[in-house]
Amino acid sequence: MILTVLLLIGLLPGPGVTASKENIAVRSRAVQSSTYNELADAEHAVDGNIDSNYMRGSCTHTMPETDPWLRVELPGVYKITSVTIFNRGDCCSERIHGAQVRIGNSLKNNGNENKIVAVIGPMGSEVIKTYKFKATEGRFVNIFLPGQRKILTLCEVKVYADEIFDPKSFYLHDKEDLDNIALRGTATQSSLHSSEISAGFGLPLNAIDGNRNSDLMKGSCMRTQQETSPWWRLSLPRRYVISSVALTNRGDCCSEHVDGAEIRIGDSLENEGKDNPLCTIVSSIPAGQTEHYNCTDLLEGSYVTVVLPGEERTLSLCEVEVFGLPVARCGFLV
Template structure:
């Protein structure tokens, strides 16, 4: 790969005595990979012909033999779920760009094709929150290669504006004679990779999009205080609680699963709240669908009576069921929640875990009408 600080023209890449590639142009600060038939040699030369020239290179990387692919990890976009702003005809559907086929002839059925429209986009959902380090784009080769000029590669966890507001990591400039190009950038965490083409009356075509990532997950760039960017991870999970009310009638209304049914109705007898019996340190716990990075938890208090029962409750998140999950790290403590109201509790730090426990550190009855857990699954890339 070559990273340049000046716009270079007609730069020759020479392996031994053979010319293997010509670098027609590179954008400032850009990285490009040049692939060619295997050439044997000990020396790699970068030659800029002509007088009065200056040659500047910020990095040169060479792969050979068992490292022919310049990516240490697999393509995590292969076969993943894809979407796009529009589809001009059936054979140009979004999934074609992640089918593992790099054929660049649109008529062979392995490229996407949007309609002519303002700001077309294409998006792939990765298998989890991934630490993305590079994206390889294969452009259409049978015609119309210029259409991709100016397209933006964006990565993040938000679906606001269809994901087109996520972090900009690269801009696709004129590809010249290249059909496939790799864009490298500082590792960026995200679940979604978007190709976004700004402007009016545009058409977006992609023949393959490959995404490569490190295995390490770091949460620093994820949103913390805006629940609109996150999903309720507790919805219809698996819940359990320390006990049921001693009254069989009330016990039938107060099942653990009621607190994650998506219904915030705050009247116990409407069948959408949980309730324990009166006991020492009652608790309720949900097992999430995936281990997740949790940012906040929303609790809906009972509205028909007894709202003070929730005062002092603790929200804990982690992977342990020791002491019924009450030994896991503390997310937040409830001072009080008005009757029938929903309040959000932002964790003091990002907490990772599969279990969310709400408990009273005293004798009492625990009632909750809805528990919502906001965060992102942290399925490692390639899992």
């Protein structure tokens, strides 16, 4: 009975799935969207050498291009539970910011449409970063960097499967398995646009009413005044481990009003919650669309703040959805 339950929730491999506690990427086949020069081969990502100096010949490097990628082709299908990225240490550490880790069995669009299990955030001086997530079946592990004139460069990719279950180490990316906890909270924002005070539009609670209608005048969007670093904040009734946040942008106009927004999660109200740990940075969201953002780390807190840095900015969006699990006082998930 216990074995059956573990198989169902993905903690043990099922039929046809290989189990391993070793780095299963080493000496696997690796390919990338382009190769910069003779030092930049994709195979350097799986050669077992974690030297972070590009000139020593153990790092990868694509040409500047749109949506560069690197794919590791594992020797079999695994229930993958974590991926470790070794970034460049000699220079250019910011180039990997925003890269997506995707896992699956499809080679459609070179594997770049497989499931997202993590998004690589700013690594700063860190060279090594491990991303843990719910067991995800696949043979192909892609590092996909969306955007124009991007360069994907890194020095090693390690892949692990069948690791010991630890709820707090998981990236809870399967939003279909989690409730939208934003519906349980209350909301406030830095200001209310003057044209909407009497009409009741643009209110902070409009962003957590469960309605993704993207027309401001339909009464389900929030909007601030034009000001310095406007913000919107969700207050949850208790602390949660939060893995992902979804934002719905306006569709009637002004889709740029969310460009560059920061999503921050934590327990502090200092500086209105704008100094809490960073979940992710929103580059842009198409008009009227909903985008899901996986935090680069599991973050705990009772406040989710969306802040738009800069002067003379207006923050406007139509729904904020937050996915995670509550934290008990002892520090374990309940």
